[in-house]
Amino acid sequence: MPKNARYTLAWSPLHQAYKLHESQGSKVLDIVPESPAWFAWVSQVSSFAFHGRNGSYTACKECKQRGEGYWYAYARVEGKLNKRYLGRGIGLTLPRLEQAAQELWLDTPDTPLQKEGTAVSRLLPSPPITQREKAFLPDLQSEAHALSSADAKQRHSRFDQRSRVSHASGVGGRKPAIEHAEAAALSRSNYPRVPLSSNTSVPTAVAQRFRHPTRRQGRSPADRKTRPALAHPPVDPLLATKLHVPRPRPHMVHRPCLIQRLQQGMERALILISAPVGFGKSTLLSDWLASSAIPAAWLSLEPQDNEPARFLSYLLAALQTYDPHLGTIRQTLHHQPPSMETILTVLINDLLTRKATAQEHFVFVLDNYQVITNECIHRALSFLLEHLPPHMHLVLATREDPPLQLAQLRGRDNLLELRAIDLRFTQEEAAMFLREVMGLPLSTEESALLQARTEGWITGLQLAAFSLQGRDDPEAFITAFSGSHHYVVDYLLEEVLNRQSEDIQNFLLQTCILDRLSAPLCDAVREQDGSQAMLDFLERANLFLVALDEQGQWYRYHRLFAEALRQWLQQTAPALVPALHLRASRWYEQHGLTARAVSHTLAAPVPQPGPLVEPLTGREREVLQLLLDGASNREIARHLVLSMNTVKKHVLNICGKLNVRRRTQVIAKAQTLPLL
Incomplete structure (x- = not known):
């Protein structure tokens, strides 16, 4: 039998999963618990250390003369070696391993060895623990978690001191090495500790269990089954500042009209504040909550919260700031892996139960929701909205519209929306x-x-x-x-443009030369299809795009945003600017919008004017003057009483004499030469 367990199965709060790795190194084995590879591995090993959410112990396989053998869990609790029956290898599932940890650390009676009180334990009596096992088991409880050098030195110093005391006193006849290993195993446990007179430490939950007079008398099996494993399982520390409502600034513009609209949102399930960066969404919400004294829970989201388990942990922690008793639902996280809908169902039921007799309404604010892109989280939030308790109201502050059932909520008049047009300063x-x-x-x-x-x-x-x-x-x-001011350019580049994909960046830079945007026009300027999908995305993402009609056909960029983009385009791709303007001019000319075509032609650099190939005739001068006035061929024909073919011939002659190809170029060049 080896002195140390070669393998450790441990719960990782960071990854929200169980990891199997070698105890003497950091190598993680590619074996998923409860998979076929797991059960094959279990059949080949004789022991491993287990560090779960409910406690730590060593799992050992004890082989009989016949059969594959049976697994037992061993742990020292308050200096006493305890044992639990785990079952055959095929039964080593995660719930069974956690159940054994709970029985060892939280439901342990006052006897060194628990008498088998469950049906499973009565199936096979536990053999007595031998002296060889007593010397072997404590060392198997070593943990694979990395310790800081300072912590390690402090613990080893404490262990050595205890070993010397134990060796000098000879209490219990235990060897110093065993005492040292026992103290090391207990000191590395995930639980908080309380000091005992025996110079050892045990988890707080265990100490409370032995100190409580009613618990010392024992409990019924029913009590043990319903008792939660841990009220607060060990998880990564949560950043408390993310759970606080931002303080209103001492000098700020109070906005009573918007606050009144937010107050009306208390009659609806969802309040959506969706606008680009810099429109004061968070400031408005903090002012509303401070001035109206509405009970609220707040969660400021970050890109790291895009992982479902982390998001859920913060969500529950935020709601606990409103009702600390909601923490009892965190026991649903103990069984791996619960669905988010299952946990939210317990949360919703808990909210309904605790506030069944109260009429108090409260809001739950999720700030910066645009950082959430995980579909699992979106589905969970949709589930919460669908079954939201009547007294709870969800508030989303975001730079882009979330993929939730917004149309359905609008149809039910269950949605209040504030957008950039509402948030901009009067x-x-x-x-x-x-x-x-x-x-x-x-x-x-x-x-x-x-x-x-x-x-x-x-x-x-x-x-x-x-x-x-x-x-x-x-x-x-x-x-x-203008938007070309370096403060504006730097801010929009950092907060907006650099956060977009390459395709979106290219679309913004190629179309920023346009005063008005439509999908066909953008297709022509970019010389590729797909602009309608791009415009739809920009509108959903609140990327400073302003709709000019109700049909969603024409748009424009926010003026400062467009000017900043043009400044950046001129710095990064100056040779592209003339080509973009000429493409826009050609599209406008084809659609009979001569004035806009001319404006883009003039915006493109025009070659230095040269001498005319041939002087213009009097009739050609008349046609040119009407062209400069923006008249079409039909209007010129009507005004000069000419046929359409004659007008076209005059326009072609003028193009030839000015050495240009299109009428918009005629107008642009005519403005640089004294032709009239």
């Missing part, structure tokens, strides 16, 4: 912000102009205000302020 709010928050002595006209330049985008106003501080000519700066 002229009055902008003036108050610039004057009272940013401390700028601007006139009403100057504040109104800056509000118009930024379209009420709060962060845009703030960036402009930073640049205005200390300037003597605020009016000149405000007039020239």
Whole structure:
């Protein structure tokens, strides 16, 4: 029999899974518990250390003369070696291993060896523990978790001291090595500790169990079955600051109209605040909760929370800030693996039970929900919305619309929406912000102009205000302020553009030269299909896209956003700019929109004008003047009383004499030459 267990099966809070690895190294075995490979592995080994959620022990296989042998669990509790029957190898499932840990650490009576009180234990009596096992088992409880060098030195010092005391006193006749190993195993347990007079430490739950007078008298089997394994299982520490409602800033613009609309949302299941970055979503929510004194739970999400188990842990922790008693449902996490719907079902039932007699409504805020992309989490949240308790209201603050049943909620009038058009500052709010928050002595006209330049985008106003501080000519700066300002460019690049995929970045840069966008126009400028899907994505993602009609055919970019994109395009791909403008001009010309075609032609660099190949005739001058006025061929024919073919011939002659190919180029070149 080996001195140490070669393998350890341990629960990993980080990965939310059980990992099997070699005890003497960090190598993780590619064996999933309860899989065929697991049961094949169990049949080939004789022992392993188990460190689960309910406790730690050593599992040993004891072979008889016939058969494959039976597995037992051993652990020292309060200095006493205890034993539990596990069963045959085929029965070593995760629930059975955790059940044995619970029986050893939480349901252990006062006797060194528990008398088999369960039906499983009575099937096969536990043989007595031999002296050889007593010397062997404590060393098998070594844990594979890495310890810091400081902790290791401190523990070894404490172990050596205990070993010397035990050796000097000779209590129990145990060898120093055994005492040392026992203390090491107990000190590495996942449980908090309480000191005992015997100079040893045991898990707090065990100590409480022996100190409580009623527990010392024993419990019925029914009590032991219903008792939860752990009220708070060991998990990675949660960051408490993510669970706190942000404090309202001392100097901020109070927005009573929006707060009143949020208050109306207390009659609906979901409040959705969806807008691009910098529109004050979190600030508005914190002001609402502070001013209305509504009970609330808050969770600020991060990209790391995109893992279901971590998301669920934070969700439960956030709800505990509203009702600490909701923590009892965390026992559902003990059985691996529960579905999120199962846990949410218990949560919903618990909320209904605890608030059955109370009429108090509360809100649960999930801030920065755009970082969640896991479909499992989206489905779980949809399930929660579908079965939300009447007194609970969910609030999502996000930069993009979540993939939830929003249309269904709208149809039921169970959704309140606030979007960028609602959140942007009005002229009055902008003036108050610039004057009272940013401390700028601007006139009403100057504040109104800056509000118009930024379209009420709060962060845009703030960036402009930073640049205005200390300037003597605020009016000149405000007039020239645009998205090409380096503060705006840097902010939008970092917070918006760099966070997008390469395809979205290319689409934004190729179409930013357009004042108005439609799918066919974008297809022509990009020289590829698929623009409608891109526009739909930009609209859902709130990427500073403004709809110009109810049908979703025409859009425009936020002015500062478009100007910042054009600045970046000019810096990164200047040679592409003329080609994009010419493609746009060609599309507008084909669709009879001459004025817009000419504007894009003029925006593209025009070659230096040369001498005319041949002077224009008087009739050609008349046609050219009408072209410059934006008239179509039909209008020119009607005005000059000519046929359509004659007008087309005159236009072709003019193109030839000006050495250009299209009428928009004719107009652009005519504006550079004294032809009329």
